[in-house]
Amino acid sequence: MNLIDIRNMSIELKTGTKPIFAVDRVNLTMKEGEVRGLVGESGSGKSLLAQAIVGVLDEKWRVDADRFHWRGNDLMRLSPAERKAIISKDVAMIFQEPMACLDPTTTIGEQLEEAVDVEQLTGFFWQKRQQRKQAAINLLHKVGIKKHEVCVKSFPHQLTDALCQRVMIAMALARRPMLLIADEPTAAMESTNQGQIFRLLASLNQLKNMSILLISHDLENVTHWTNNITVMYSGQFVEAGTTEQIFNQPYHPYTRALVDSSPKANRMIPNKSRLMTLPGSIPILQHLPIGCRLGPRCPRAQQKCVHAPKIKNFHSHQVSCHFPLKDSYS
Amino acid sequence: MLIFTLRRFNLFIFTMLLLTILSFSLSFLFPGEQLINLTGQIDASPEQLAILADEYQQQSGLLSQYFSYLNHLFHGEMGYSMTSNLPIATEVLNRLPATIELTCVALLVAMFFGLPVGFCAAIYHRKLPDNLILTIAMVGYSIPVFWLGLLAILVFSIQLGWLPSAGQISLLFEIEHVTGLQLIDILLSDSPYKWQAFQDATRHLILPVIVVALAPATIFMRLARSAMLEVLDTHYIKAANAKGLTFSQIIYRHAMRNAVIKVIRDVGLQFANLVTIAMVTEVIFSWPGIGRWLIESIYQRDYTAIQGGLIVLSTFIFIVHIIIDFVYAALNPLAREPRNGKR
Ligand SMILES: Nc1ncnc2c1ncn2[C@@H]1O[C@H](COP(=O)(O)OP(=O)(O)O)[C@@H](O)[C@H]1O
Ligand code: SF4
Ligand SMILES: [Mg+2]
Secondary structure, three states: OEEEEEEEEEEEEOOOOOOEEEEEEEEEEEEOOOEEEEEOOOOOOHHHHHHHHHOOOOOOEEEEOOEEEEOOEEHHHOOHHHHHHHHHHHEEEEOOOOHHHOOOOOOHHHHHHHHOOHHHOOOOHHHHHHHHHHHHHHHHHHOOOOOHHHHHHOOHHHOOHHHHHHHHHHHHHOOOOOEEEEEOOOOOOOHHHHHHHHHHHHHHHHHHOOEEEEEEOOHHHHHOOOOEEEEEEOOEEEEEEEHHHHHHOOOOHHHHHHHHOOHHHHHHOOOOOOOOOOOOOOOOHHHOOOOOOOHHHOOOOOHHHHOOOOEEEEOOEEEEOOOOOHHHHO | OHHHHHHHHHHHHHHHHHHHHHHHHHHHHOOOOHHHHHHOOOOOOHHHHHHHHHHOOOOOOHHHHHHHHHHHHHOOOOOEOOOOOOEHHHHHHHHHHHHHHHHHHHHHHHHHHHHHHHHHHHHOOOOHHHHHHHHHHHHHHHOOHHHHHHHHHHHHHHHOOOOOOOOOOOOOOOOOOOOOOHHHHHHHOOOOOHHHHHHHHHHHHHHHHHHHHHHHHHHHHHHHHHHHHHHHOOHHHHHHHHOOOOHHHHHHHHHHHHHHHHHHHHHHHHHHHHHHHHHHHHHHOOOOOHHHHHHHHHHOOOHHHHHHHHHHHHHHHHHHHHHHHHHHHHHOHHHHOOOOOOO
């Protein structure tokens, strides 16, 4: 059974005139224990999609989906409050800027304690307080913070970014989630710290069988840690498959460009002579192209591309393009 | 925290310097003889004047004149009132406590009502309560103080007869002068009518406080509203939401504290505004405070009193400003330590 199964999820920015689809019919499925990468340039709607799953988008957005199942449970039939209750029990999310995601005026300890699930506590309230404290400290140990006395008394601005991210992960673990959504967990971090965070996530995946949705704008950065990858561009679904399929045999021109632009890939595909990237940049929300949004930047674009392509499935390697690069690998 | 304190202290010294220079130069700018303006001795004989001129170093340069003025100030000598012939320092000391009482109570009342209402508006952003509160705030802010004061007296004192319209306490009660702050003096006194006196003083306080507090309260409403909106839009509120906290938990545990801190920072600035309103209100309600005295002095061209009153009132405003700054620092961990701390 799939852990999460999303079909054609759209996220619409409510405006006075015409609605803008910041995310346009995106699919996402994950199995239990899977680590999936969600990759795309900055501004392709990855964070929006993640926030829509967790249900923390504010009123100016409207989320719609043909199918939104959580462990076989049809969430679209539930009210937003019920959906939120189910999701916040089993799904945790860590955000792009860890420092900004911690309340600057509350100590780390207090913030950790309030994340602790009430159901895990027993006894009278004075016992519970003690248990809460202990649970917070245990959480810090789990994410590899040994100096917990200092940490619980600190305010967020007194910690480094990497430490804050560990605290965020600790908080996410408090509810023992089945799925952890990590939105660019290592952005703006030094590479040693990046490695530590990724290793921590990988160990959580292996030891606790926790599924992880790893969001990144950098394909190469996450390939080492993921089983499968979904690629997005400008709010549209691009391609999904195993990490090997995506990295070694991308079918979509956009994925191909992403792979080709990473230096490591050029070693694996020796027949490529120069670093190839697409011209232009990602369109802004106010001026989205019709049909396939990659059209204006795509080297293979043809007239047909003004209609949005349907998803084609090649042995569970899904690609959304009228002219996939399928034949170039035979 | 030490650096923070030192910085405030520097600011205090610098501001006092500017204030005293301003007040000193006023004695030149006012019509009449500068020495008389400075000392307020209008009836002095030529011999007395000569002694004063010597005291204030009139024959030396401007700088030493200024320093001798400062010297006198530090010893609490601000000259004599031109109208009552009493020392300015005594006059001020008799009246300042009443003003402190009125303004501080009004500030607390304004915050106590303004902040929650503003938060409420932000929580119901763009819905009916928000619009209602914004409208009320706009109306409250645009009502002129003297009109409001007179109206309040007309309705609540004259027509309904609920509350007294003038003074600080009924003349029946004799309260010993200890701190000068009426309410505290009453509580300290051992009069058998202590509680009656306290009630009476409170009843005298109600109308002026409401009149003074109204406009600042509406400002606090709007400050609180925009601070809360800003806080509700931050990442940490979104993260707390994703953490599974309920909306009221988020508001009480995270949003309120951060929004209050944002507002507190601006309260100091509003206090000067509040004191101005209090001065007008003191006249309307015959409140025996320094504001009424200062306005009367202006009418009577009592230049010495104007100078002294200005210095004292500005110092008071400034001290409150600094106290509020310290409250802000105490609440906000970011202001206490420099950011580079342990990185
Ligand atoms: N609060 C917002 N208001 C308006 N537009 C937004 C907001 N947040 C994101 N967007 C827009 O939605 C698009 C997708 O943003 P985002 O999901 O943050 O992209 P990513 O995480 O992939 O970098 C971008 O074009 C961005 O400009
Ligand atoms: S559908 Fe057309 S424009 Fe879009 S990626 Fe495929 S070839 Fe390029
Ligand atoms: Mg993002």
